Amino acid sequence: MSAPQPVVESVRPAQNPLAAWREMEGVVVVISPEDSVLHELNPTAGFIWKHATGERSMEQIAQLLALEFDVDFRTALADTHELVKDLVQKNLLHIRSGSPAEVSRG
Amino acid sequence: MASAPVMGRLVARSIARNFPLNVHFDVTYRCNERCVHCYLDHSDHGEMTTGEIKRVLAELAEAGTLFLTFSGGEIFLRHDFFELLAHARKLRFDVTLKTNALLITEERAALLKQLGVRRIQISLYSADAAIHDAITKVPGSFERTLEALRFCQVQGLLVKISCPLMKQNIGAWREVRALADALGVTYIMDPTITPMMDGSRDTLAMRLAPSELLPVLKDPIFNPPAAAPVKTEGADMAVAYDNIPCSAGHNSLYISPYGDVYPCVQMPLATGNLREKSFTEIWYGSAKMQRVRDIKESELAICRSCAIRNHCQRCPGLAFMEDGGLTGPSARACELAEAAARIAGVANPVSGLRARGRLRTTSNSNPAQLVHIAALGVS
Numbered sequence: 001m002s003a004p005q006p007v008v009e010s011v012r013p014a015q016n017p018l019a020a021w022r023e024m025e026g027v028v029v030v031i032s033p034e035d036s037v038l039h040e041l042n043p044t045a046g047f048i049w050k051h052a053t054g055e056r057s058m059e060q061i062a063q064l065l066a067l068e069f070d071v072d073f074r075t076a077l078a079d080t081h082e083l084v085k086d087l088v089q090k091n092l093l094h095i096r097s098g099s100p101a102e103v104s105r106g
Numbered sequence: 107m108a109s110a111p112v113m114g115r116l117v118a119r120s121i122a123r124n125f126p127l128n129v130h131f132d133v134t135y136r137c138n139e140r141c142v143h144c145y146l147d148h149s150d151h152g153e154m155t156t157g158e159i160k161r162v163l164a165e166l167a168e169a170g171t172l173f174l175t176f177s178g179g180e181i182f183l184r185h186d187f188f189e190l191l192a193h194a195r196k197l198r199f200d201v202t203l204k205t206n207a208l209l210i211t212e213e214r215a216a217l218l219k220q221l222g223v224r225r226i227q228i229s230l231y232s233a234d235a236a237i238h239d240a241i242t243k244v245p246g247s248f249e250r251t252l253e254a255l256r257f258c259q260v261q262g263l264l265v266k267i268s269c270p271l272m273k274q275n276i277g278a279w280r281e282v283r284a285l286a287d288a289l290g291v292t293y294i295m296d297p298t299i300t301p302m303m304d305g306s307r308d309t310l311a312m313r314l315a316p317s318e319l320l321p322v323l324k325d326p327i328f329n330p331p332a333a334a335p336v337k338t339e340g341a342d343m344a345v346a347y348d349n350i351p352c353s354a355g356h357n358s359l360y361i362s363p364y365g366d367v368y369p370c371v372q373m374p375l376a377t378g379n380l381r382e383k384s385f386t387e388i389w390y391g392s393a394k395m396q397r398v399r400d401i402k403e404s405e406l407a408i409c410r411s412c413a414i415r416n417h418c419q420r421c422p423g424l425a426f427m428e429d430g431g432l433t434g435p436s437a438r439a440c441e442l443a444e445a446a447a448r449i450a451g452v453a454n455p456v457s458g459l460r461a462r463g464r465l466r467t468t469s470n471s472n473p474a475q476l477v478h479i480a481a482l483g484v485s
Contacts, residue, residue, distance in 0.1 A: 017195075017222065018222040019198070019222075020172060020198050020199055020200035020201070020222070020224070021172075021198050022167075022170055022171075022172040022198070023170075024116070024119055024120065024123075024125055024170055025119065025123065027119070029112065029116055029172065031172075031200050031224070033222060033224060036109075036224060036264065037109045038109045038112045038113050038116070039109075039112065040112040040115065040116070
């Protein structure tokens with residue numbers, strides 16, 4: 001496994017395609033492909049996971065999170081940053097770098 | 107590691123809501139081995155097409171299935187198997203394969219890993235090539251299977267040896283366990299031999315009598331304390347299974363290569379066909395499926411008052427298949443429960459069927475005979 005890349009707002013998190021996952025009654029569970037650990041994500045984490053498609057930047061995900069959970073953008077961005085960092089370390093998320101032109105500053 | 111309690115909650119939630127969490131999908135009954143104990147008709151009577159299976163997989167993903175087992179027959183005999191597998195992984199199922207591994211090459215093992223297959227269960231009947239090959243009726247199959255197993259290991263796939271126990275290989279169970287340990291893989295040994303799909307009971311001639319199974323049953327590895335599931339999966343799992351016989355029809359099901367949906371691979375109760383109805387219509391709308399869900403342990407006619415119920419692992423499917431009733435006792439389970447109770451120190455255990463004079467076999471209660479039988483398992 002390569003060393004985790006630094007997580008910055010402009011990167012686009014993407015689910016590890018080798019991970020298996022499902023959502024059941026609003027609870028997302030993800031199976032880590034390397035160690036077979038079953039992870040249960042809370043509603044906030046599950047929301048971020050589902051939007052980590054590799055197409056949205058962390059800022060864009062945080063904006064959606066702020067709307068969905070009625071929190072301010074700074075809090076949503078901090079939550080997104082923390083979760084993405086954690087899931088990247090667990091190799092459940094990969095991060096894709098995008099050029100500044102590709103990243104919406106909305 | 108939080109995985110076990112998480113699994114407990116997941117299973118509890120799926121049983122409470124009847125989410126189809128686990129699906130066993132036989133994609134073919136064709137096979138390149140001819141195992142003496144096999145219950146299948148290996149002819150192709152109209153397997154679902156690639157497109158039909160892909161549609162079913164999409165429906166299962168939508169319905170919440172996470173754990174998907176592809177089995178057969180021999181799965182790699184389907185020319186489209188890797189296409190189906192890629193589709194299943196695209197839908198983010200956690201995929202387990204059951205195979206004899208004869209068709210797994212080094213390249214194919216690498217492709218399985220690349221596609222995200224996590225677990226592979228490989229049938230191996232003995233550590234003795236002659237015994238294994240005599241059961242599969244394919245000369246050289248032992249060596250080929252073992253070679254493929256190593257290919258899978260090299261790729262980092264989780265490999266489990268599956269070893270059904272029968273008269274032909276009972277003497278080899280210690281060696282199979284030692285082989286699995288030496289290879290660094292897990293194993294499962296299962297004495298369940300079922301009647302054939304056409305109702306023929308010829309295969310039951312290979313089934314081990316409880317007395318023959320005693321050496322195996324006495325091994326703590328195969329005879330864990332009753333409380334073990336609670337300790338490993340958490341209280342949620344115990345609550346989930348309270349008063350239901352098993353997961354069949356609750357959060358687990360079986361699909362045949364022809365699209366028939368059953369509560370379990372061992373419960374021949376067809377509840378609908380996926381060529382005629384959607385999965386959701388069958389799973390949530392079938393009266394037969396609901397009938398299975400409605401069965402409560404406390405309502406089982408004879409079992410509920412059985413004196414050795416705590417030692418019993420009655421399979422509703424086997425009870426239905428062999429004894430004719432979903433809610434009645436299973437003669438096989440009664441026999442094995444008596445053996446398990448005896449090992450646990452119960453003097454003269456009497457199962458529900460025997461108490462009613464309906465168990466035809468002997469109870470094997472002679473201690474001298476037990477000592478002799480136990481010695482048979484020591485190599």
